[in-house]
Amino acid sequence: MTDHNGYVLSPLPVAPVHETExxxxxxxxxxxxxxxxxxxxxxxxxxLNLDAGFDSTPNRTCMFxxxxxxxITENPRNRKRTKRGRKRLFNATIHALRTRVDRTxxxxxxxxxxxxxxxxIQPRHFGMNLLAYTLIKVREFxxx
Numbered sequence: 001m002t003d004h005n006g007y008v009l010s011p012l013p014v015a016p017v018h019e020t021e022x023x024x025x026x027x028x029x030x031x032x033x034x035x036x037x038x039x040x041x042x043x044x045x046x047x048l049n050l051d052a053g054f055d056s057t058p059n060r061t062c063m064f065x066x067x068x069x070x071x072i073t074e075n076p077r078n079r080k081r082t083k084r085g086r087k088r089l090f091n092a093t094i095h096a097l098r099t100r101v102d103r104t105x106x107x108x109x110x111x112x113x114x115x116x117x118x119x120x121i122q123p124r125h126f127g128m129n130l131l132a133y134t135l136i137k138v139r140e141f142x143x144x
Contacts, residue, residue, distance in 0.1 A: 002101050008133040009035055013126075025050075025059050029066050047071045049098050071095065104136070 002008050013027045036043050044067040050059075055075040063070040073095065074088050 002104050004097050004100065007137065008104065009041075020053075022054055022056060022059060025054060026062050029062060029068075033066065043068055045069065047094055049094060049101070051098070104133075 009032060013024050013031070032043065035041075046068050047070075048063050048068045049071045050073075052073040052075040055072045060070045060072070069089065071089060071091065071094055073090065074083075
C-alpha cells in the first residue's frame with residue numbers, strides 16, 4: 001500500500017502465483033493499521049484506491065470497518081446492462097493517482113530476484129521486498 005506520492009506505507013502480504021490477491025486484503029489492512037498506529041497516521045476518511053479485482057462486498061466492508069473509503073473501479077462481471085441500485089463511489093481524478101501506485105510496482109519489477117521469486121521462504125521474500133522499496137526510495141532521494 002502506497003500513499004499518493006508512491007511511497008510504500010506498508011507492504012501487502014505476498015501470495016503464490018496460483019492464489020488470488022483478493023483474499024490478502026484483510027491481512028494487508030491489518031498491516032496498514034499497525035504501521036499507521038506506530039507512526040501516528042490517521043487513516044479515517046482516507047481513500048483506498050484499488051483496481052476492479054478487489055471489487056467485492058467483503059472487501060468493501062473490511063475497508064469501511066477500517067475507517068477508510070473504498071475507491072474501486074466497478075467490476076462489470078460480464079453484465080450486458082448496467083447494475084440497478086445505488087451507484088458506487090468513483091472519482092476519475094482520484095483514480096488517476098493509481099498510476100503512481102503502478103509506477104512503484106513497476107520499479108519493484110526491476111529487481112529480478114523478486115520478480116522471478118527464487119526465495120521459497122515467505123519471510124525472506126518479504127524482507128527482499130522491503131529492501132527493494134528502500135533501494136527505490138534511496139535512489140529517488142539521492143537523485144540517481
